[in-house]
Amino acid sequence: xxxxxxxxxxxxxxxxxxxxxxxxxxxxxxxxxxxxxxxxxxxxxxxxxxxxxxxxxxxxxxxxxxxxxxxxxxxxxxxxxxxxxxxxxxxxxxxxxxxxxxxxxxxxxxxxxxxxxxxxxxxxxxxxxxxxxxxxxxxxxxxxxxxxxxxxxxxxxxxxxxxxxxxxxxxxxxxxxxxxxxxxxxxxxxxxxxxxxxxxxxxxxxxxxxxxxxxxxxxxxxxxxxxxxxxxxxxxxxxxxxxxxxxxxxxxxxxxxxxxxxxxxxxxxxxxxxxxxxxxxxxxxxxxxxxxxxxxxxxxxxxxxxxxxxxxxxxxxxxxxxxxxxxxxxxxxx
Numbered sequence: 001x002x003x004x005x006x007x008x009x010x011x012x013x014x015x016x017x018x019x020x021x022x023x024x025x026x027x028x029x030x031x032x033x034x035x036x037x038x039x040x041x042x043x044x045x046x047x048x049x050x051x052x053x054x055x056x057x058x059x060x061x062x063x064x065x066x067x068x069x070x071x072x073x074x075x076x077x078x079x080x081x082x083x084x085x086x087x088x089x090x091x092x093x094x095x096x097x098x099x100x101x102x103x104x105x106x107x108x109x110x111x112x113x114x115x116x117x118x119x120x121x122x123x124x125x126x127x128x129x130x131x132x133x134x135x136x137x138x139x140x141x142x143x144x145x146x147x148x149x150x151x152x153x154x155x156x157x158x159x160x161x162x163x164x165x166x167x168x169x170x171x172x173x174x175x176x177x178x179x180x181x182x183x184x185x186x187x188x189x190x191x192x193x194x195x196x197x198x199x200x201x202x203x204x205x206x207x208x209x210x211x212x213x214x215x216x217x218x219x220x221x222x223x224x225x226x227x228x229x230x231x232x233x234x235x236x237x238x239x240x241x242x243x244x245x246x247x248x249x250x251x252x253x254x255x256x257x258x259x260x261x262x263x264x265x266x267x268x269x270x271x272x273x274x275x276x277x278x279x280x281x282x283x284x285x286x287x288x289x290x291x292x293x294x295x296x297x298x299x300x301x302x303x304x305x306x307x308x309x310x311x312x313x314x315x316x317x318x319x320x321x322x323x324x325x326x327x328x329x330x331x332x333x334x
Contacts, residue, residue, distance in 0.1 A: 002082050002105050004098060004160060006033040007075030009068055010089035011041040013049070018090040018227055023054055025092040025224075031099035034081040039071040068156075069172035069199050076166055085160035088138075090227040091117070093158075097222045101160045104217040111207050111214040112161035114154020115222030116140045123230035128293035129238075132268075132276045133301050136241040137228045143272030145264045151218045152264050153204035158224040161207070165214075169207040172199045198248045205256045242301045246308025253313075273298055 006026050010019050019038075026036055038054065040047035041062040051059040060078060064070030076084050085101060087093055097115070104113035117139045119125070134141030138157055145151065154160070204216055231237060253262055277298050283291035 002102060003031075003034045004083040004085045004102060005035045005037060005075075005079035005081040005163075006085045006087060006098070007037045007039065007072060007079065008087050008089055009039045009041060009062075009071035009075065010046060010050070011043055011071075013043070013046050015090050015227075016046075016049070019050070020054070021092050022087055022089050023057060025094075026087065026098070027056070028095050029093070029098045030096050031102060033085070033098060035079070037075040037078055039075045041068070041071045042066055073171045076163065076171065079163060082163055083160055084163050084166060086156060086158075087224065088157040088226060091157045091224045092120070094221075094223045094225075097158075097224060100219045100222040104219055105162070107217070109214050110162075110217050111165045111211055112154065112159065112204065113217040113219055113222070114151070114159045115219040115224070117155045117157045117224055117226050119228045120225040121228050121233075123228075123233050125228075126233050126235075127290040128235075128297050129233070130276060130280070130294045130298045130301075132272055132298060133238070135245070136238055136301075137226070137232050139226055139228070143268060143276070145267055146218050149218055150215045153201045153216060154218070156200045157226050158222065159200060161203075165207050165211065166203075169203060169210055172203050198252045202252055202255055238297070238301065239304055242304035243308040246305040246310075247312045249305070250309045250312035269302065273302055 008019070008022055008026070023036065023038070026033060036057040038050055038057050038059045039062055040050060040059065044061075047059060047061050050057075058078065060074055062071045063074045063077075072086060075086075083102065083105060085098060101113045101115065104110050119134070119137055119139045131142035135155075138155065140155065208214060208216070249262065249265060277295050280291040280295035280298070284295065
């Protein structure tokens with residue numbers, strides 16, 4: 001069986017405890033990684049402390065564009081194993097996480113693999129929050145499209161990919177990723193220190209097109225637990241994330257087309273959300289008040305996301321950003 005390098009990216013001392021937990025979870029794996037690479041983005045104090053206090057890992061400063069995508073590619077550039085697994089600094093992996101991910105690579109058609117990302121609530125979850133919007137907090141959502149153990153793309157907090165596939169595809173696109181200063185595609189203000197977008201989706205679509213017949217595998221037992229701080233349980237954050245998602249999806253559609261780019265989302269809107277609303281409204285009719293609130297949140301979330309998607313496309317922002325991303329991708333591959 002092949003082995004893997006694990007890359008963890010971090011940018012703030014505020015999550016020092018979570019970072020230590022993430023590293024410890026990788027060290028406790030039933031299948032040990034070849035190496036653990038910790039990439040620090042634009043924070044010399046954190047880099048120095050990590051190099052001083054976290055032994056047995058390679059600590060690097062982000063040598064790419066500021067943000068998560070640049071950090072990931074810095075780590076990938078130093079990885080020596082044929083598979084690279086990415087874990088968020090505020091996530092902890094189950095002990096069999098890496099072993100189960102690597103099991104997928106027995107199939108030579110597998111380009112990459114990921115598994116469930118479960119919320120680790122640091123405050124009681126709001127009763128109005130619908131499970132179908134788990135993506136808002138960076139976690140697996142109810143109704144996620146899994147077909148015969150295959151998915152379009154893993155969630156970045158729990159993702160692995162063949163090193164040669166990542167390299168041949170040109171890596172993650174920084175402009176679709178996270179930056180400490182905000183969300184670079186939409187230009188929206190930051191919230192809670194980082195914003196998330198569709199860089200994993202875009203990479204996986206690109207890789208699948210370069211490798212016809214290849215696919216990304218979903219491994220149910222390869223679970224990680226992702227911290228959800230209190231500020232991400234607010235309605236304000238929910239609105240913020242829906243607007244960011246709509247903007248990013250407009251750009252993704254231009255890059256990948258409405259077929260590859262939004263096929264999963266089309267099923268989500270046509271099937272998953274209407275079924276969830278109907279179920280919640282039926283429960284509300286039986287006197288469950290929180291079900292009515294969740295139904296309202298689903299409809300509001302869909303409306304906000306659709307609004308941002310439509311205004312981005314009509315405003316021409318998607319075309320301009322797509323041209324920018326395409327130019328940078330060509331530069332990276334040349």
